[in-house]
Amino acid sequence: MKRLFMNPDPDADSKPLPWPQWVERHGRVFFLYARQQTRCESDAKDVLQEALAEAWRRSPDRSPDKAVVFATIRRRAIDLGRSMDRRQKRELAVGHPGEDWFYPDFSEGDTRETLAAALARLPADFREVLTLRIWGGLTFPAIAQLTGVPCATATSRYRYAIEHLREHLAELQP
Amino acid sequence: MKAPDDLESLLRSLTPNTLPEDLKARLAVEPSPAPSPREPAHRRMMIAGFSLAAAAALVLVVREHGAPPSSPARPTVTVLHRDSSLVATRKLGFVEKDGRVFRVEERHWRDEEEALCSSSPVSVRLHEDRREIIYQPVRFD
Numbered sequence: 001m002k003r004l005f006m007n008p009d010p011d012a013d014s015k016p017l018p019w020p021q022w023v024e025r026h027g028r029v030f031f032l033y034a035r036q037q038t039r040c041e042s043d044a045k046d047v048l049q050e051a052l053a054e055a056w057r058r059s060p061d062r063s064p065d066k067a068v069v070f071a072t073i074r075r076r077a078i079d080l081g082r083s084m085d086r087r088q089k090r091e092l093a094v095g096h097p098g099e100d101w102f103y104p105d106f107s108e109g110d111t112r113e114t115l116a117a118a119l120a121r122l123p124a125d126f127r128e129v130l131t132l133r134i135w136g137g138l139t140f141p142a143i144a145q146l147t148g149v150p151c152a153t154a155t156s157r158y159r160y161a162i163e164h165l166r167e168h169l170a171e172l173q174p
Numbered sequence: 175m176k177a178p179d180d181l182e183s184l185l186r187s188l189t190p191n192t193l194p195e196d197l198k199a200r201l202a203v204e205p206s207p208a209p210s211p212r213e214p215a216h217r218r219m220m221i222a223g224f225s226l227a228a229a230a231a232l233v234l235v236v237r238e239h240g241a242p243p244s245s246p247a248r249p250t251v252t253v254l255h256r257d258s259s260l261v262a263t264r265k266l267g268f269v270e271k272d273g274r275v276f277r278v279e280e281r282h283w284r285d286e287e288e289a290l291c292s293s294s295p296v297s298v299r300l301h302e303d304r305r306e307i308i309y310q311p312v313r314f315d
Contacts, residue, residue, distance in 0.1 A: 019204035027201065028190035045197045053205035058311045060207065065313035071273050102188040112188055134185045148273065166181050 016062040023052065029135045030069055032101055036127055037077035039084075047076045067142045070132060074146065118168040126161035129154050220285065224300060225253065228289035231298045235291065254297060255288040261303070268312065276309035 017025065027048075034048040035041065051072040055064035101116045119127060128147060132138045140158070144151040193201070229251045266278040286301040 020202070023193075023201050027193050031193055031197070032190035045194070045200070048197070049200050052201065056205050057207060059313065062313075068274075068311070068313050075273050100191055102191055111184065115185065115188060130185075134182070135188075135190055146273065162181055165185075169181070 019056065022056075022063050026066060026069070027052075029066075030073060032135060033070055033128075033131055034073050034077065035101060036124070036131060037074055038080065043077075043080055047073055047080060051076050066136060067138055067146060070136055070138070071146050114169065114172065115165070118165050121168075122161055122164055126157050126164065129157040130161040133158055220302070220304065224256075224285065224287050224302065225289075228253070228287055228298055228300055231300070232289060232291040232294070232296075235294055235296050235298065250292040251289050252292065253287060253289050256286070258283050258285045266307075269309070275312050277312045279308045279310060281306050281308055 030052065031044065031048055034044040034051070038044040038047055051069060054076075055069045055072050058064070059068075101119070102112050119130070122130070125147075129143055132143045132146065133140070138146070140154050141151050144154040147154060149157075232251050260281060261284050262282040264280040264282075266280055269276050269278055283304050283306065284301055285304065286299065288297055288299045290297045
């Protein structure tokens with residue numbers, strides 16, 4: 001155990017939300033993260049349900065902090081992964097989807113699908129930081145604490161992820 | 175296809191997909207409050223020790239006052255009152271374990287018990303102080 005100094009979450013809810021509204025507001029992002037942390041859709045659903053319930057119970061006087069929920073999802077996904085044998089993990093790792101991670105926006109043409117596919121191909125560490133930063137809205141210090149790496153590493157992973165995506169999209173340009 | 179000149183803005187414009195209907199149904203009901211944790215083993219042992227000590231003390235009291243020799247029935251001990259009260263709390267700091275952050279707090283409890291022996295009007299009151307360390311999960315704000 002080590003002492004930890006937390007950074008403030010600028011997006012923390014000032015007023016507690018009822019459970020249904022809280023799930024409605026943040027459930028999408030949490031599910032996106034859970035899908036990226038697990039090896040199949042059903043695992044993502046299980047992990048998300050358990051993590052949300054755990055975070056909610058531990059925060060009786062206000063809505064749970066997003067960073068805490070992300071950390072809970074991450075811990076439960078890791079625990080679940082450890083509990084599965086290697087053969088099963090290999091089987092489930094095949095064909096893990098990424099194409100429906102985002103809500104369809106037909107005005108954007110194939111942008112959504114292209115980006116989602118590129119995102120799915122990113123190294124997991126890079127994708128995790130990108131997701132927590134872009135859609136989770138976490139600060140780099142918070143991401144660093146959540147993922148257990150120095151802040152500089154989290155920042156670098158984000159930059160590398162953006163650069164990877166940029167190169168991938170540039171290759172697709174006519 | 176948009177040019178990737180402002181990729182971060184483009185990424186932010188993507189909205190994570192909605193929850194599947196079956197997951198929505200699973201999340202429709204608010205989780206029930208956390209169940210009260212089972213009393214730890216050391217506390218259960220302490221309560222058992224309390225009862226034993228109370229019984230022993232009552233036996234001594236009975237002997238002191240002299241139980242009627244003609245009475246064949248052995249005296250029974252009845253616990254009249256048992257309570258635990260929080261005397262003080264003290265914040266010790268913060269720790270992190272397995273990716274979770276906890277506020278560490280020390281609580282000072284007083285356990286009290288009052289028992290009565292069936293063969294004597296004398297009641298015995300015992301109390302014992304104990305300290306416990308509590309880990310409370312904290313948020314990042």
